[in-house]
Amino acid sequence: MADFTQNIIDEIIDQYMFADNTKRPWIIGFSGGKDSTVMLQLVWKALEQVKHFHGFVGRDIYVVCNDTMVENPVITEYVYRVLDKITDAARDQDLPIRVIKTIPRLEDSLWVNMIGRGYPAPNNAFRWCTERLKIKPTSQFIAEQVNEFGEAIILIGTRMSESANRARSMNKHAIKGKRLTRHPLQPNTYMYAPIRHLQLEQIWHIINTMPSPWGASNEELFQIYANASADDYECPTVVTDDKHKSCGQSRFGCWMCTVVKEDKSMAMLINNGFGWLTPLLKFRNEIVAERNDTKNRMPIRRNGTKAINDMGTYYPVYRKSILERLLKTQKKIQQKKPHIELITNQELIAIQTIWYRDFIFDYRVSEIYRNAYKSELDMKEHNKKKEKELDLLKKSCEQKPQNFDLIQELLTLQKNKSLLNRKRGLKDDIETRIEEYLKKE
Numbered sequence: 001m002a003d004f005t006q007n008i009i010d011e012i013i014d015q016y017m018f019a020d021n022t023k024r025p026w027i028i029g030f031s032g033g034k035d036s037t038v039m040l041q042l043v044w045k046a047l048e049q050v051k052h053f054h055g056f057v058g059r060d061i062y063v064v065c066n067d068t069m070v071e072n073p074v075i076t077e078y079v080y081r082v083l084d085k086i087t088d089a090a091r092d093q094d095l096p097i098r099v100i101k102t103i104p105r106l107e108d109s110l111w112v113n114m115i116g117r118g119y120p121a122p123n124n125a126f127r128w129c130t131e132r133l134k135i136k137p138t139s140q141f142i143a144e145q146v147n148e149f150g151e152a153i154i155l156i157g158t159r160m161s162e163s164a165n166r167a168r169s170m171n172k173h174a175i176k177g178k179r180l181t182r183h184p185l186q187p188n189t190y191m192y193a194p195i196r197h198l199q200l201e202q203i204w205h206i207i208n209t210m211p212s213p214w215g216a217s218n219e220e221l222f223q224i225y226a227n228a229s230a231d232d233y234e235c236p237t238v239v240t241d242d243k244h245k246s247c248g249q250s251r252f253g254c255w256m257c258t259v260v261k262e263d264k265s266m267a268m269l270i271n272n273g274f275g276w277l278t279p280l281l282k283f284r285n286e287i288v289a290e291r292n293d294t295k296n297r298m299p300i301r302r303n304g305t306k307a308i309n310d311m312g313t314y315y316p317v318y319r320k321s322i323l324e325r326l327l328k329t330q331k332k333i334q335q336k337k338p339h340i341e342l343i344t345n346q347e348l349i350a351i352q353t354i355w356y357r358d359f360i361f362d363y364r365v366s367e368i369y370r371n372a373y374k375s376e377l378d379m380k381e382h383n384k385k386k387e388k389e390l391d392l393l394k395k396s397c398e399q400k401p402q403n404f405d406l407i408q409e410l411l412t413l414q415k416n417k418s419l420l421n422r423k424r425g426l427k428d429d430i431e432t433r434i435e436e437y438l439k440k441e
Contacts, residue, residue: 004198005042005206012046012194015179016059020153025060025145026192028155029138032065032079033252035157037221038206039195040086043155044213047095057096064100064141068133070110070254073277073333073340074269078224082216089214102141108132110256111347115323116354117302118313121258121291133254142186151188153180158193159203227272228252228265255280258288276336283329287322316355320363323351327372348377357429361409406437 016026028043030036040063051057065083067076083099090097106112110129113119122129145152183189195203207218252265255277266281290296292311296318299310307313314322330342352365369377397404410430 002202002205002209004202005210008042008194008198009046009049011179012043013050015192015194016046017050017054019179022151023059024149024151024153024190025062026153026155027062027064027142027145029157030063030065030083031157031252032075032082032221033157034203034207034221034225035159035195037212037218038198038203039155039157041206041210041213042194044095044097045210047097048093048213051095059096061095061097062100062141062145063097064102064138066102066134066138068110068129068254069103069344070133070256070342072252072255072266072269073280073337074224074274075252078220082214085212085216086214100141102137104133104137106346106350108136109347109350110254111323111326111343112350112354114314115319115326116351118298118316118319118358119302120297120311120314121287123259123291127259129254129259139186142189146186146188151190153190153192154183154186156191156193157195159198160196227274228268256284256287258284258291261288276333279329279332280342283325286325290318316358316360316363319355319360320368323365323368324372327369331372345377356409406434410434 026043028036028040030040043061047057047061063083063086065079071079083101086097087099089095090099104110110133113128113132114121119128120126142152142154180190180192183191204222207222210218212218255263255266257263263281263284266277266284270277270281294310296314297307297310298312298315299307300312301307302313326343330340333340333342348365348369355361355363355365366377393407394404397407
């Protein structure tokens with residue numbers, strides 16, 4: 001074991017056992033990438049040594065992995081296999097490590113906001129996705145731990161050498177002589193960055209020379225980076241033998257990330273044997289190219305105010321177009337990977353809910369799904385109940401059939417408000433719909 005590796009392990013042991021005599025839980029943000037993998041391996045090794053010399057390991061450690069629901073499928077498959085191994089190994093080795101998987105709330109998901117509410121695809125000027133998809137799900141779990149223990153410590157895999165901006169940010173929040181820094185946003189929460197001084201080459205040295213303590217294949221992780229690396233990426237110089245290809249420092253994120261101009265890692269994966277990802281990249285590139293096309297954008301925002309340069313939310317017809325292509329893309333992907341789901345049934349229902357709230361009655365999610373898959377959306381029980389309700393409603397409106405449509409729309413508005421737990425504004429929505437109806441009478 002290299003000296004720098006043991007030095008970090010010794011620091012982690014000191015922080016875990018002696019520098020902090022509280023029971024504040026440690027929360028490790030784990031993405032499955034190179035930095036978080038190395039950090040967890042070093043913490044794991046520290047716990048092994050604590051258990052060996054002291055006979056017990058007291059403080060709880062949570063390995064928190066946030067799934068945005070639009071992660072690169074190659075990474076998602078790998079990470080979920082790793083998380084299962086971590087769970088099993090922690091149990092078998094009697095270590096206080098628990099895996100926690102977080103996902104965005106339904107109303108915060110990418111598709112509910114883009115296709116449902118018509119939010120334009122995120123970019124650097126309007127990066128609404130990070131808060132909803134990444135920060136809020138994990139922040140909720142952290143808040144729960146703080147409520148239980150009073151405080152919590154988050155271990156982050158950030159490094160000074162990643163970039164000048166990263167180094168400035170870490171130095172800004174650092175407290176001289178202290179390993180822990182206060183979290184800038186989360187109250188009663190501290191941050192600890194045990195691998196802050198490691199260089200890229202040292203990260204890869206640890207991955208290539210230290211066997212995974214939970215039994216995963218670090219060679220597989222190395223290979224994923226190798227397959228995703230473009231020629232212009234910085235590459236490590238320390239490897240275990242000359243069979244390793246250059247792997248660089250590729251960054252993996254959402255396959256639908258529209259903040260970056262190009263998804264180089266996805267393109268390189270496709271070039272290196274993952275051709276089944278091609279429909280995802282094609283769909284993503286189309287959405288990026290169409291983002292600022294005025295024919296796709298309404299002149300107003302969702303709150304009804306005039307948008308800058310008339311570039312407001314997406315028109316309903318364009319939202320429909322995105323959903324059509326997304327479902328067709330999902331169908332293509334499932335021909336090779338049947339288990340992969342780009343959009344969930346819950347999201348589809350929520351999208352229909354929001355369309356009704358926006359008085360979009362020309363398009364129905366179930367019809368769009370049927371056209372894409374040539375089959376019905378799996379909502380059998382829901383449909384049976386709805387059919388009974390419709391039969392009763394039709395009988396009640398036999399003398400004035402036009403009331404059937406109005407009552408159905410009003411009931412839909414009420415149910416949809418309840419689905420998304422947002423009943424505020426229901427009264428105004430109902431009154432607006434009744435006024436529109438009366439004007440037609």
